[in-house]
Amino acid sequence: MKKTLSLWLERAPKGKLIFLLGFMVIGFLQILSSSYLPFFIPNTEIFPLWTAASWGVLIVIFALLHFMKKPLPYFGLILSIIMLLMAFCFQLPDLLNKEPFWEDIMKLGAWTSFLKLLSFSGACLWVDVQAKKYKSIGRYFFAIMLIVFGIDHFLFETFVITIFPDWFPIPTFWTKLTGAFLFLSGVCLLIDFKVREVSLLTAIMIFSWVWLIHLPLVLKNPYANNYNEIISFFQAIAFSGIALMFAQEDSKVNTQ
Numbered sequence: 001m002k003k004t005l006s007l008w009l010e011r012a013p014k015g016k017l018i019f020l021l022g023f024m025v026i027g028f029l030q031i032l033s034s035s036y037l038p039f040f041i042p043n044t045e046i047f048p049l050w051t052a053a054s055w056g057v058l059i060v061i062f063a064l065l066h067f068m069k070k071p072l073p074y075f076g077l078i079l080s081i082i083m084l085l086m087a088f089c090f091q092l093p094d095l096l097n098k099e100p101f102w103e104d105i106m107k108l109g110a111w112t113s114f115l116k117l118l119s120f121s122g123a124c125l126w127v128d129v130q131a132k133k134y135k136s137i138g139r140y141f142f143a144i145m146l147i148v149f150g151i152d153h154f155l156f157e158t159f160v161i162t163i164f165p166d167w168f169p170i171p172t173f174w175t176k177l178t179g180a181f182l183f184l185s186g187v188c189l190l191i192d193f194k195v196r197e198v199s200l201l202t203a204i205m206i207f208s209w210v211w212l213i214h215l216p217l218v219l220k221n222p223y224a225n226n227y228n229e230i231i232s233f234f235q236a237i238a239f240s241g242i243a244l245m246f247a248q249e250d251s252k253v254n255t256q
Contacts, residue, residue, distance in 0.1 A: 015203065015244025019123055020063040022238025027059025029227050029234075039113050039231060040083075041090045055082075066127065076128025083121035087114055109152055115145040116235065123242045126249075139189055139246055142239075146186030146202070153179025165216045181205065189246070199247035207240035 030037055036052045062079055065071050091114045099110035122138030129135060153160055157175050164171040181201075188198040214233040222230055 015241045015246070015248050016127055017067070018241030019127070019238045019245060020066050020241070022234040022236075022241060023120065023123075024060055024063035025234040026231060026238070027056045027063065029231060030056030030059065032056075033227065037227070037231060039116060039235075040086050042094065042113070043090065046090065058082075062124070071128065074128070076124040080121045080124040080128075083117050083124070087117040087121065091117065106155060108148060109156055111148065112152075115141075115148055119145045119239070119242065123238070123245070126242075126245060135249075138242075139195075142242055142246070143186040143189035146182045146189070148186075150179045150181070150183025150186060153182065163213060163217065165212070168212070178205065196247050199243045199245075203240045203243035203247060206236055206243060210236045210240065 026037075026039075030040070031053050033052065033056075035049065036047070036055070040055065041047070058079065062075055065075065095111055095114060099107040101108040101111065118141040119138075122141035126135050126138035153175055157172070157179075160175045160179075161171045164174070168174070185198050185202045188194055210233065214229070214236050217229045218233050220229075
């Protein structure tokens with residue numbers, strides 16, 4: 001069974017390329033946007049417009065270089081550091097001041113962009129940095145995001161149910177099931193338990209959301225809230241790629 005899974009993971013599309021595809025399109029959307037996407041910097045008046053477009057260009061170039069198999073040394077590390085600065089310097093202070101979830105658990109939902117940015121930062125680190133101890137940071141960032149998103153499915157169950165298509169059966173059940181799976185997946189990745197299997201199942205689940213949940217929302221209202229639905233669509237693609245990266249890396253380690 002383990003050999004079959006390893007063989008399947010070797011033949012499956014590379015998680016890194018799926019991540020880079022989603023990340024590259026987000027870069028294009030950043031170039032097209034009239035300001036920084038809130039996913040990166042919520043206060044768009046801090047920097048001039050040209051810096052927002054330049055940030056999008058850097059993301060696109062980073063992805064294209066990897067697609068052409070000509071990556072620049074430390075490019076991913078630089079992007080990772082920039083996103084960490086965005087998260088900790090421009091998002092975290094506001095969150096600590098206005099959205100302290102330890103005082104009101106319902107404010108945990110406001111931390112979504114911060115956690116997503118950490119995950120993308122960790123993924124860029126994973127793609128370019130070979131040292132295992134640094135690559136683990138990327139997995140921990142992703143794991144924490146999954147845990148919080150799992151909790152959010154229970155805290156904001158009423159809202160989550162509304163994003164399911166009308167034809168989707170028993171959305172309440174699926175909301176709770178996916179919330180539980182996200183939470184448990186994040187815990188498993190944090191404690192290094194069955195990383196290959198858990199990461200693969202997470203990748204499959206998130207990739208299914210791309211088509212079942214996010215695509216209908218894009219088709220319904222693609223330009224709402226500064227491309228928000230389109231951004232979420234490609235974020236989901238990127239997250240499925242990140243999870244698949246972890247599964248394929250762990251499979252590689254276990255077969256050596």
